[in-house]
Amino acid sequence: MSLYYVQKLLYQINRDEYALNRFQTDFDSFLTEYDLESDEINALRQADIGLLYVMGVNGQILMHFAAMSGYEWNEYLDAMRQGLNEHGPVRAGLYATVWS
Amino acid sequence: MSLVFAGVCSHGPGITGRADRANPDSRERLYASMDRLRTTLEEAEPDVLIVVAAEHFANFFMDNMPAFCMGMAMNYSGPIEDEQWLGIDQVTIPGAERLSEQLIKSVMHDVDLAYAQEWKFDHGIMVPLHFLTPKYDLPIIPVNINCQGPPLTPLNRCYEFGRALRRACDERPERIAIIGTGGISHWPATPDSGKINEQWDRDFLDHFIHNRRSELTAYSDEQTYLEAGQGGFEIRTFVAVAGATEGATGELWFYEPIPIFAVGATVAVMSVD
Numbered sequence: 001m002s003l004y005y006v007q008k009l010l011y012q013i014n015r016d017e018y019a020l021n022r023f024q025t026d027f028d029s030f031l032t033e034y035d036l037e038s039d040e041i042n043a044l045r046q047a048d049i050g051l052l053y054v055m056g057v058n059g060q061i062l063m064h065f066a067a068m069s070g071y072e073w074n075e076y077l078d079a080m081r082q083g084l085n086e087h088g089p090v091r092a093g094l095y096a097t098v099w100s
Numbered sequence: 101m102s103l104v105f106a107g108v109c110s111h112g113p114g115i116t117g118r119a120d121r122a123n124p125d126s127r128e129r130l131y132a133s134m135d136r137l138r139t140t141l142e143e144a145e146p147d148v149l150i151v152v153a154a155e156h157f158a159n160f161f162m163d164n165m166p167a168f169c170m171g172m173a174m175n176y177s178g179p180i181e182d183e184q185w186l187g188i189d190q191v192t193i194p195g196a197e198r199l200s201e202q203l204i205k206s207v208m209h210d211v212d213l214a215y216a217q218e219w220k221f222d223h224g225i226m227v228p229l230h231f232l233t234p235k236y237d238l239p240i241i242p243v244n245i246n247c248q249g250p251p252l253t254p255l256n257r258c259y260e261f262g263r264a265l266r267r268a269c270d271e272r273p274e275r276i277a278i279i280g281t282g283g284i285s286h287w288p289a290t291p292d293s294g295k296i297n298e299q300w301d302r303d304f305l306d307h308f309i310h311n312r313r314s315e316l317t318a319y320s321d322e323q324t325y326l327e328a329g330q331g332g333f334e335i336r337t338f339v340a341v342a343g344a345t346e347g348a349t350g351e352l353w354f355y356e357p358i359p360i361f362a363v364g365a366t367v368a369v370m371s372v373d
Contacts, residue, residue, distance in 0.1 A: 060157055080290065
């Protein structure tokens, strides 16, 4: 799992129109520039907000991708809840941090 | 001249983007308090407004995350978010390039500080400006503290940054205002969005208003995360303002949990006398 690169890709398309255009029109080529695994690529392709949240994508990054993918605010929150129900707890990142 | 105004306020994107879904009485009470803050800021006749913010992966990412960064641009733009989503139109905002450089050079003597000549404002700055400088005609100097990507900036360093910023302001002839923007307890953009720990917020605000340095800087990240959510990490912006007003106290003008805004909405000022 390469959470860092999933988040980096989303960070870049959230802030850069050129990157967003490539994501939307040249998806396969664009994603070769990131070290992603097949389940991550599928989640991004399908804008699977629930799975991306469970993978550990920070909500401050994810909420903008959700909005650009057509999720209304409550739909966005429900998608994350559904992801937890379907896939279990968040696997990595801030929300899975084990504090010591 | 140094500081002529110091305050803090919330910046949740729902404050503007989901305004129609809030309890109207709560929303109008918050808006009235923000209006009072704007009036007080204007009466202070500042030449520039420093906004100490907790941006959310709009300009800074984990490939090169500064603990502190200060803007040094002629102009800024924002919001980086969709206008409809945030409820704020795209604008260009004047900077204060020369003063930024002077302040940065001075602060650097005490605190390691990155600077940026490009900066796209996200809701963390745009929501406060929407209320405080609605004509976007007051030059802005943005500051970011890493409140998002652990390892986070330590709280004691945030207080020290505030002190260094105040010392740098004291060296300048300009009339300088400072506003810190952040949530207190909140779980933004997660399935728990809307959850607010009111007692935690009120305890923190009491420490802030009385500028109790030892209490303000004693929160561990673990404690904050467990009791106040990841949004609680944004107390760093308040702590920096407390550092910039060390020895002074303040007044809490507004605090009310507003779940659709995902924060305990807050407005407060600190004395700069």
